[in-house]
Amino acid sequence: MRYGLKIAMRYLGASKAQTSLLIAGVAVGVFVFIFMSALIGGLAVFLLQRTVGDIAHVTVEAPSRDAVSLMGEQGDVLLVEQRATNQRTLLRTADAFLPLIEALPGVAATSQQIVGNGFVVRGQARAPVGITGVEPGKVSAIADIDGALISGTTELGNSGVVIGSGLADDLGIGVGQVVRLQSDRDVERTLVVAGIFEIGLDALDSRAAFVTLATARTLFDLPQGVSRIEIKLVDLNAADREARRISAETGLKATPWTEGNAQLLDGLRAQASSGNLIKAFALITIVIGVASALLLSTYRRRPEIGIMRAMGASRLFVIGVFVTQGTLIGLLGGLIGAGLGFLALSPFPVPELAPPGGLPVDVRQGAYDLAIVLTTLGAILASILPARAAARVDPVSVIGQ
Amino acid sequence: MSVLVEVRDLIKTFGEGEAETRVLRGLDLTLETGELSALLGPSGSGKSTLLTILGTLLKPSSGLHTMLGVDLAAARDAELTEFRNRHIGFVFQFHHLLPDFTALENVMFPTAVMAGRETASARTRAAELLERVGLADRMHFLAPKLSGGQKQRVAIARALMNRPELVLADEPTGNLDRDSAEQVMALIGEINSEEETTFLISTHDENIAAHCRRRILVRDGRVEG
Numbered sequence A: 001m002r003y004g005l006k007i008a009m010r011y012l013g014a015s016k017a018q019t020s021l022l023i024a025g026v027a028v029g030v031f032v033f034i035f036m037s038a039l040i041g042g043l044a045v046f047l048l049q050r051t052v053g054d055i056a057h058v059t060v061e062a063p064s065r066d067a068v069s070l071m072g073e074q075g076d077v078l079l080v081e082q083r084a085t086n087q088r089t090l091l092r093t094a095d096a097f098l099p100l101i102e103a104l105p106g107v108a109a110t111s112q113q114i115v116g117n118g119f120v121v122r123g124q125a126r127a128p129v130g131i132t133g134v135e136p137g138k139v140s141a142i143a144d145i146d147g148a149l150i151s152g153t154t155e156l157g158n159s160g161v162v163i164g165s166g167l168a169d170d171l172g173i174g175v176g177q178v179v180r181l182q183s184d185r186d187v188e189r190t191l192v193v194a195g196i197f198e199i200g201l202d203a204l205d206s207r208a209a210f211v212t213l214a215t216a217r218t219l220f221d222l223p224q225g226v227s228r229i230e231i232k233l234v235d236l237n238a239a240d241r242e243a244r245r246i247s248a249e250t251g252l253k254a255t256p257w258t259e260g261n262a263q264l265l266d267g268l269r270a271q272a273s274s275g276n277l278i279k280a281f282a283l284i285t286i287v288i289g290v291a292s293a294l295l296l297s298t299y300r301r302r303p304e305i306g307i308m309r310a311m312g313a314s315r316l317f318v319i320g321v322f323v324t325q326g327t328l329i330g331l332l333g334g335l336i337g338a339g340l341g342f343l344a345l346s347p348f349p350v351p352e353l354a355p356p357g358g359l360p361v362d363v364r365q366g367a368y369d370l371a372i373v374l375t376t377l378g379a380i381l382a383s384i385l386p387a388r389a390a391a392r393v394d395p396v397s398v399i400g401q
Numbered sequence B: 001m002s003v004l005v006e007v008r009d010l011i012k013t014f015g016e017g018e019a020e021t022r023v024l025r026g027l028d029l030t031l032e033t034g035e036l037s038a039l040l041g042p043s044g045s046g047k048s049t050l051l052t053i054l055g056t057l058l059k060p061s062s063g064l065h066t067m068l069g070v071d072l073a074a075a076r077d078a079e080l081t082e083f084r085n086r087h088i089g090f091v092f093q094f095h096h097l098l099p100d101f102t103a104l105e106n107v108m109f110p111t112a113v114m115a116g117r118e119t120a121s122a123r124t125r126a127a128e129l130l131e132r133v134g135l136a137d138r139m140h141f142l143a144p145k146l147s148g149g150q151k152q153r154v155a156i157a158r159a160l161m162n163r164p165e166l167v168l169a170d171e172p173t174g175n176l177d178r179d180s181a182e183q184v185m186a187l188i189g190e191i192n193s194e195e196e197t198t199f200l201i202s203t204h205d206e207n208i209a210a211h212c213r214r215r216i217l218v219r220d221g222r223v224e225g
Ligand SMILES: Nc1ncnc2c1ncn2[C@@H]1O[C@H](COP(=O)(O)OP(=O)(O)O)[C@@H](O)[C@H]1O
Pocket: A401, B014, B015, B021, B023, B041, B042, B043, B044, B045, B046, B047, B048, B049, B050
């Protein structure tokens, strides 16, 4: 087939302008394919980062105990069951499970928390808050409070509280000032504002207060145990699997972030399929372009094809010459398009670091190899029809008697 | 001399029903090894049709066609392709060189297409042939850069490349001026006497026919006389 390759290359080289245009067209298609891959992939990373970046990937709680029917197996039972709404399910044995969870390879960070509701009171002003007690130094384990700090620190000390900027504005307080925190168990503590953050989520900025686990124990009258363990994973896409695993190993209830974010996941899936549609169109355009160009070339070269057949070239040889042309065009266009795609995408910061309003394209998700392989396969496919047409040229019809 | 090609009761019709034209009507012909024959006859008498059948490019409607003892009327396309490559050379009225290839590459084609590559020995043979037809200095010219007579001489070199037993030439000088035509015919005559290659040359030019030792006249779809 070396000889077929030589002829194919000679044919492509014979009309340089036409071949260059054809390869450029293929390269543009490949560029679109790669850009769409990078954009859809980047958008997904960006949206996930935005949505899931500041929440727990897996939340571990005590399994809720349902009432058990004490009746025997015989007889019908009509049971109306009401879930307890005020019952605080408590992880009494968090200390026992924590090392087990932390040892799992997919787990990046854990945070034991006591959570409850209460009010921040400052003079006459009262504002409702969700109070979260965390271990010292772990204020930022789940949401990046440190990174969002606008004043003060996240060091809680003995009697510190970290609140959001919305809450601070409502109450007109700043770092170093004293507030009273009142729990729904009617326990009250006087605390000093250690830091103020602004994370951009209203639920946190206007209604969250972080205190130490010890403070939370007093506020909620919990001498032992925690409300939940929040977990950050190495790979947030593995949340479902990791949650199942944690649940299996500890017997506790482990909820992945995906459970509360079905809409986001649906949106991402819809985005991915529209991206695939555009990519498919790019490939179809490539196939049609290559097929029509080669078909034209077949037609133009009918006399030569006939003469080659008369000189002893087999049908297969002729097919080989044209399929090789298609392959070369696909491969070259694919490589050039992928190279240009990479160069064009490289200046963009990765979506994790993209500035607000920036285009969240992800140069790592360009799917370059896939683009090259699919384009080459597409071009081979596209050349089959012209190649067969070429192989059917009847030498007698073109020799001209 | 031995029989190279034998054709018996060859019939070739084109079209069907009303539009049917019977071009060859029971033609008999024997070519012996080493013959240099002119195929004569008025325009439209079926010379080209006969040559394409003898060259296995066209199937006869009926009749016997053997060459080197092989029954070609019954052979399949792939077998004919290989047979043609090994045993038959063509020279057409229009040179039909591959325009994107040099003279040398054109001459090498019949060998290279079978071998799958351009071997060194093929290159040597092609160069010798080009020298033989007086084109040693034009070897690396692209085909379109050659004059009409030069192209036809390249075509002759190409036809001889695989040392075929039979060379079929369909009005090889039809497109050439007198001098070039004389040159080409002289060359064919020399090669025929040196190598024992059998030539069948269609023409309606008496000057051309004069170069040939045998005259075959086609009329009404048969060989006359
Ligand atoms: N493919 C074809 N279909 C129909 N008629 C044909 C075909 N090829 C040749 N003919 C007819 O056959 C006759 C002989 O043609 P040809 O062999 O070219 O004659 P010559 O070469 O002696 O001039 C002509 O009448 C021509 O019209």
